[in-house]
Amino acid sequence: MSATQTYHISVMLKESIEYLNIIPNGIYVDATFGGGGHARAILNQLSDKGRLFAFDQDKDAQKNVFQDKRFTLIPHNFSYITQWLHYYGIEQVNGILADLGVSLHQFSAPERGFSYRYNAPLDMRMNQNQNITASDVVNNYSQQQLEKMFYEYADLKNAKKIAYHILQYRFDKKIETTFDLVNALQPVLPKTNDYPILSKIFQAIRIEVNKEIDNLKSFLNQTYTLLAPGGRLVILTYHSLEDKIVKHFMVHGHTDKELQPDPIYGKIVYPFRLLTKKAVLPTPEEISKNPQSRSAKLRCVEKI
């Protein structure tokens, strides 16, 4: 295994690259560099004249950077994509890839606090310079705010009960570590197989800490203008809320608005050609080699 493979195992690598339909002299963006697996595969298809800009807000991802004159890593949030591309003199690109969520490295580095399997301070920040941590969310949010977060970001039917028990625990003691949180959640956990519910609770907190939904929407809403005609957008999501947002965007060209028929001719003008009518899923072989890929969904559109 190479160093970047231990950092992350790229999901649906072959499919992502095929859907990007890379033009060798083109300009591409990998919005989520991580271990650089997708980025390396894009570079492999580019000529000397091609360019690849990658984003990652986690400073740990910088250790995977390539020394390649065609490549630029922008260590910032992808919600600033337009600003940064303009800074580098780029108005339009031929393809944008985003492989959302966390890397294996973030998830399995105990000190990052993303996993309930290791005891560590409740952190969960992808961007280590950000102020707000998971501890701030869990200790300072009101019961209503916690309930809304668990309901909206993890579809937890017992969100109210979960929020209530966090508040009960917090009444006696601050929730400082991942194991403190697991202890606070004991009353709502099944006696056997607490994995699904704990994963969902931790996922909801992570989404909140990193403002993942706001960032995703802001990013998607910039991609239409950034893509050249014929340019491709490929997105990999890992939970239903993200996928719903991406699916809506790919039809309507906006995350929060709906396409309206032309007022004169009554015709709907679609911004994108949908290349994946249904989401593409990892093969059973990929899931057995890399269980982290099991919830992935790939969607792709081409700008008309």
Ligand SMILES: C[S@@+](CC[C@H](N)C(=O)[O-])C[C@H]1O[C@@H](n2cnc3c(N)ncnc32)[C@H](O)[C@@H]1O
């Ligand atoms: C699933 S990993 C990407 C793995 C990558 N495709 C590979 O092949 O190694 C997601 C990465 O995106 C980064 N990320 C997530 N949200 C981001 C955002 N809003 N801005 C910049 N980077 C982000 C995370 O820090 C993480 O490293």
